[in-house]
Amino acid sequence: MKVQEFTKGLVKKNPVLVLALGLCPTLAITTRVENALGMAFSFAFVLIFSNLLISAIKGFIPKDVRIPTFIVIIASFVTIIDLFIHGYSPSLYEQLGIFLPLITVNCIILGRAEAFASKRPLGETLLDTAGMSAGFALIIVLISGIREFFGTGGIVIFGHQFLPFILSSPATGMILPPGAFLVMGILLAMLKKMGVV
Amino acid sequence: MENLLSIVIAAVFINNIVLTKFLGLCPFFGVSTRVRNALMMGLAVTFVMSCASILTWLIYEYLLIPFEIEYMRIVAFILVIASFVQLVEIVIRKTLPDLYRAFGIYLPLITTNCAILGVTLINVEVESYSFVASAVNGLATGLGFSLALFMMAGMRERLEISEQPVSFRGLPIAFITASLLALAFQGFSGMVE
Amino acid sequence: MSAKPVVVLTATCLVWGVLLGITHVLTKDKIVEAERAEINKVLSEIFPSASFVEENGYYRCIENGKLVGYAAIVEGAGYGGKMKVAVGIYVDNTIRGVRVVSHSETPGLGSRVAEDEFLKQFEGKTLERVWLKSDGGDIDAITGATISSRAVVEAVRKGMEELARRFSL
Known part of the structure; x- marks a missing residue:
């Protein structure tokens, strides 16, 4: 068991930046930091538990039907988190909208199942998926922070103003679709310049 | 909201699936380097999206609702889409080998294209469309996806031969281009009430 | 081809079908309860000390055993998509208060229709005055967000008309 299995997900093999996977939620729900946190949590739940289960039963899954089996397992975990969030946090449920069920088709999850969990033992799978979840969370919280700050002038988390100052004339465009693409493009270019990706 | 033309x-324009709803971004950036490939992908997605809208609507209405198991929609829909794509792949490979050579590589990618599952969920859940409206929405959304992909590919082909800062080459400049496209599409919003 | 793949896939689907069924039963009441709590919260903002009796999606508002008004939650079509608006009226069909329950308007622009400053204008108005000023009524539209403002106005009108029909006001 190695720590690298965890840390590689943060930067070196970050699922969003390096592998360019899971772009849809990365851009769609990052209008507010609060939504990004909710998404990061739901995503981590589905990724970690579905991959742990896949790793645990990998010996029983015939090769021909492994993809459908993975999809059923992933979709089921998504349904579970969908029902719980609907019941316990209706406002978050409304904010995430269809991007909650769409975690099912997030390529990161199926990708990790196919490339990692279906071949490796439980411990390594846990580290790998935890690292990928953290990497995903890092990026969407960063992007939503930038967009919410420049787009609305401040960052509000659970009703509290998070920053000690606010921007007097925010640029609404940042929380509109063009802003999402723009932030992502500039972020990627900066990371490329710094030699990270 | 049963006006089909407004749907x-x-x-296609106002709620373009890629540029305002952020669905189907993986193929949007992955397959938009050549106009030809973009058109092929667009056609394949439009076809699958229309059929998936029809199939999932029928399943939702006549299977999930009567048994009161609407919560199974995510599992049911993704299985329907995956099996349908698989079926189309087999049929095309057996009957139209030429077409298969052109479309073959795009079909497996479509299963995990979130735009397909997204549209089927929007049809039954967000908008509660009727059967005809769902089918029309599936087709039109596919066309909107093709349009966005086609425009993007056209621009990226030009970008490739033009000078650009080193750090922006590749994906970063593609995102900036998409940003400008999305900005242009913002102009459509509010056109239909 | 062996039967194993079919058996495994069927078994997976069956097991998960049962597990999801259990989750559904566990969360079902909670979901209904959460939805009801949300509606109650919005209605209580309009009628702070009343209790609400539902009647096919409309509400009678009762304060100290006395009927003080009616409320409805209506859907309207805004600039960015659907919006849900709660309308509370007195028994004489003038508006007690209006709240925007949910919307998908442009943040910072159309989203301002959910703010008090805009919604306060509705208070005390009768149906014939609920139009935008540019359409001959009393409501000031939010600058740059006429479509969103009109959407709220239309939703309020719809709610008032439905309540009037329902409770024959």
Whole structure:
């Protein structure tokens, strides 16, 4: 068991930046930091538990039907988190909208199942998926922070103003679709310049 | 909201699935380097999206609702889409080998294209469309996806031969281009009430 | 081809079908309860000390055993998509208060229709005055967000008309 299995997900093999996977939620729900946190949590739940289960039963899954089996397992975990969030946090449920069920088709999850969990033992799978979840969370919280700050002038988390100052004339465009693409493009270019990706 | 024309205009321009709803971004950036490939992908997605809208609507209405198991929609829909794509792949490979050579590589990618599952969920859940409206929405959304992909590919082909800062080459400049496209599409919003 | 793949896939689907069924039963009441709590919260903002009796999606508002008004939650079509608006009226069909329950308007622009400053204008108005000023009524539209403002106005009108029909006001 190695720590690298965890840390590689943060930067070196970050699922969003390096592998360019899971772009849809990365851009769609990052209008507010609060939504990004909710998404990061739901995503981590589905990724970690579905991959742990896949790793645990990998010996029983015939090769021909492994993809459908993975999809059923992933979709089921998504349904579970969908029902719980609907019941316990209706406002978050409304904010995430269809991007909650769409975690099912997030390529990161199926990708990790196919490339990692279906071949490796439980411990390594846990580290790998935890690292990928953290990497995903890092990026969407960063992007939503930038967009919410420049787009609305401040960052509000659970009703509290998070920053000690606010921007007097925010640029609404940042929380509109063009802003999402723009932030992502500039972020990627900066990371490329710094030699990270 | 049963006006079919307004559904079409909304799906293609105002609520363009890629540029305002952020669905189907993986193929949007992955397959938009050549106009030819973009058109092929667009056609394949439009076809699958229309059929998936029809199939999932029928399943939702006549299977999930009567048994009161609407919560199974995510599992049911993704299985329907995956099996349908698989079926199309087999049929095309057996009957139209030429077409298969052109489309073959795009089909497996479509299963995990979130735009397909997204549209089927929007049809039954968000908009509660009727059967005809769902089918039309599926087709029109596919066309909107093709349009966005086609425009993007056209621009990226030009970008490739033009000078650009080293750090922006590749994906970063593609995102900036998409940003400008999305900005242009913002102009459509509010066109249909 | 062996039967194993079919058996495994069927078994997976069956097991998960049962597990999801259990989750559904566990969360079902909670979901209904959460939805009801949300509606109650919005209605209580309009009628702070009343209790609400539902009647096919409309509400009678009762304060100290006395009927003080009616409320409805209506859907309207805004600039960015659907919006849900709660309308509370007195028994004489003038508006007690209006709240925007949910919307998908442009943040910072159309989203301002959910703010008090805009919604306060509705208070005390009768149906014939509920139009935008540019359409001959009393409501000031939010600058740059006429479509969103009109959407709220239309939703309020719809709610008032439905309540009037329902409770024959």
